[in-house]
Amino acid sequence: GSRKLKQWLHQPLANRRGIEERQRLVEELITQYFTRVELQGLLKEVYDLERLSGRIAFGSASGRDLAQLRSSLEKVPAIISELADSGSGELVKFSAKLDRCGEVCDLLEAISENPPLSAKEGGVIREGFNDKLDQYRYASRNGKDWIAELEQRERQLTGIKSLKIGYNRIFGYYIEVSKANMHLADLARYERKQTLANAERYITPELKEKEALILTAEEESLSLEYELFVQIRDKVKQYIPRIQKLASTLSELDVFVSFSNVAEKYRFVKPEFNDAREISIIEGRHPVVEKMLNKQHYVPNDCVLTEQQNMMLITGPNMSGKSTYMRQVALTIVLAQIGSYVPAESANLPIVDQIFTRIGAADDLVSGQSTFMVEMLESQYAITHATERSLLLFDEIGRGTSTYDGMALAQSMIEYIHDHIGANTLFSTHYHELTALDQSLDKLNNVHVAAMEQSGKVVFLHKVKSGPADKSYGIHVAELANLPQAILGRARDLLKSFEEGKKQKVSHVEQLSFFDERDTDSEEVLQTIADVNIAAMTPLQSLQLLNDLQAKLSKKG
Template structure:
């Protein structure tokens, strides 16, 4: 299907802007615009024949967004803009509209046009929004599609989370003075497609949410039916939906803002996706305290789900770790990566399951064979519960569920507690598997009103109708041969069209042989068409039986789908067990293929890694074989100062340590010879340089903001990795900041890896026993250096920047001049480190200008002004305006 399959038009006329208050004159358009006025803020698509059409402003919008023809329809002397798309490919077009930030209401026909008296009845059957999508064509099979509601209460903030496509419904509450900031962090972690906020929330929060994630924000009115809703109303809404007397069974009886957030979601789904409510039959609570906190900076710097540069998914932790074989497993793996556990027992139960599958390749292979190609049980049953599944969906669901007994057999006799538990959760209602198999054809059509859905033998009345139709068709099929023999007309044909039904066609050359019982029905250029009373009688049998059979098949299918939808809670529980098995088997497969080992995870406060490797760099093979390195962080080694030249591997070492810790806490094996990991509550990162010009923040401002976040929130249980703090400003400023940050981290007591070019910081090891110096070893060969990428004890007093410049192809005269300048600068900076150590608290004011040899001796007034500027508070535009003012001043001075 191409975009040329849109609504045909004989004109691409330019249509004048259309009034928004148009009400329609003809019955069809009056029906459209009346409904449109009841649905502000959405694009309305109305089913008309084989197309979904839009009129007026909506037509203009979809014509522009979808790049399809804009035509028009006459409406009592007014030319109304019109555009449309074929009904059988509407999902594809809706997906494009959703991606562009629109919401789409579908107004479908609710009666058969053949039997309609007057205007066909239509109504809005659903409103599709970014957070309420159910169709596979609009979803990433390996990512959840979350709809999140956020409510800021006092003293707690509430979060409601639902994935309509899987039926998952969660809530949590966040307390404390930082609840707003932590709420934003949680929204960023969830990466929702759509966020609901209650009416009246301050605009600052909405803007903060928009800055936090890419999902659309929808403001929900606090009133319903003209009445302002309260927390009591929210609780009653949840009780009515779940048909319970309390919320204690869901673990949220004492919740306040969390209940308000969940009610916000239910009200929204009731307005947009009434059918989706059917399979949301349970609510689970979770706590952000259960998981290691990973802020957006950590997720970005560690490249957990998306690379910082080019390269695609294979350059992320998810890409190299993902050996899952089912969509459910793929989604769960992504969640586990973002939710490292803090409870040793839960981690160890996962590890035990992975270890058993590592040590038993036959069990692992059999399990993965059964998982391979399995349908998406979660989304298939969710579509059934929402009334959107077709016959092929039910067949795919049945085929997936048929594998469960074999999976349970493979897990029989498993020793690990986790595998035994998952095996016990694989039982599902067998009657739905049996009913689908008995009722639905193995290869049914995609449409539901074409016939061919139901197996013979499932329903006696349907079989009878099919037999009548088949007998009549058999008579008609034989009629052509019978009449040719009876009349002697060798060219006689029996045909069919939708207007006249069945007919007998005789060429004009043979009209003299036409029997007297033939009744002329139509004349064509070369022939006459006839009917007979007997032919019409059989035609009535065929068409009547077929029509009744198709309608009966549809009703029977709806009955099967409804039963499947009723079993959704049980089937979803099975799907989640399958997802866990898939992820654990994926961990085992990765461990075997890439020599990962089981880490020891404990409650202590130390990290010991021998032969650690970066999982992503090792896999993609940058720079040849990956050189492993050790890492020891404990009470005596709290902050490691790591020096070495550019491209030597400092950043990779920092990241690999953080990734190994994260892998250990999600229950995976790790790329190392051995590892002992004490539980880490947070991983903080400050790596690389980037600006955020859209928010007016320079590279250095972003660096300092991320550093401030670390210093304000790190605890003694945190792991901090810092790369090149202070490089975004002048050398003395940057060195001062780096020194002070390091001292502050020592006071916090967090485990820290601090990579820097400021080799002056090696002096910290003489001042603080918990600070240790390491360097990345290099070998010098004349003017060249060889990176050994091996971490060794001790600091360095060289950065090798000029050698790197030479290797990068910088002109030789520039390199030689740089050497001369470096010698001068090194003389000028002598004694700086001693001044820092002697001060005890902070870096003293500069005693001589670092770049004196590069400028004229007399100070220019602009230099004084430049030195006084606070660049951390300037926007890029202000900086450009200041530079332009200096330029004019210099020009006037000349």
């Protein structure tokens, strides 16, 4: 299920019918609580069928893998029954998609209950499956019982309580007697086989005869058992396409069960869809951030984009939640288009064809690309590939260059998206000058993430409200980062002087502009310069003209 969910997140559906079919399944699982609990329990006992299929296909599956496959397939009839008995239309319909794979189950009956990891160790094939194998096992087992009896008998005959019969692959079976008890050994029957530092090893004609029988039976048993195992594995290989299809269907069911659990636990709602391009998310939340906050309260926010106003310019201080707000809108749409419920009080969404994001700072120094270059490349890709049915998220465009360069690029992008693409767009910025664009761009709407000052400290409210932000609170954020007070104090003084200088500069420009508009003499001089053909004038004529113009300006002064 986790791989299926990842696949769906990477490739959400773009057709309404498919999305709503998934929604109906989730809805029925929410209402059918006991069915959901039973399914969850059964699905937990199903092993990873995709990986098992892969091992079988490559011929690397062990006896334990085949036992896990059998155990998983044995749960399928119960899963089908739970779905079929639920009485819910979509669940009953889904049950028909599940393949019991009965032929595979029959083949796997040959595998023992708890086979070892290696198929060559024996114990993989169950008793009673093959007569010849059972005969070999009987001979081997009885031979070992006979050896245990022989050990007891030899201890009684010799009186050596520490006497033991052992086995190794090089010397086979042997009777071991310690050096201290060698004088008690019956050398008339015992034939020396191996000398050790503290013991002697012997063999008797009787033991030699049984050894041949036991080892032959054991060797033949292991050989035949592995041969039978490979035959079964190869037969199962023919059913891999069916097993893979079953795995895919079960993984879908696993995801649907998870969707319904999450929807119930975290108060997700079923989103509705519209054929227009309007987004209406009421009291939306970021599902990941909300979960990480634990007991803290997450501040929900609305996001409303209409056909008339489908661009949102977001301002507000750093750390106030602009990026989180943008991400939660995108996540809500992705969740909706994979068939999940969404974290909101209500949601009415369009079917989005693509989501493009330009969020966060990154570079690619190996390729010689700066942070700003990466930002521009990502922006270029989004703008050239987006359609009117796309969603664009741009966070702080233009920060990697000079203020005026960045502001000019940001404004130009907003205007281009507004005039040429028409996609739903969330655009956050610290350039407050851009908030004036709502006067010239009909579809642009200003919003800000609220913050307030209390006793000289900034308090982030994390609430998105209409209108532009009044200030950036950058120095307040620096204070939260514990920058030295000397730096913060100097920054406040500089900010104050910058703001006053800006006002004076604006005032000075306005005064010049005011007088220039009424200065007819200056306009006449400028017009004369513009009209004169310098190439056709002699040096003396040029000097004369310059003298006249200077006189006119001096007279004005």
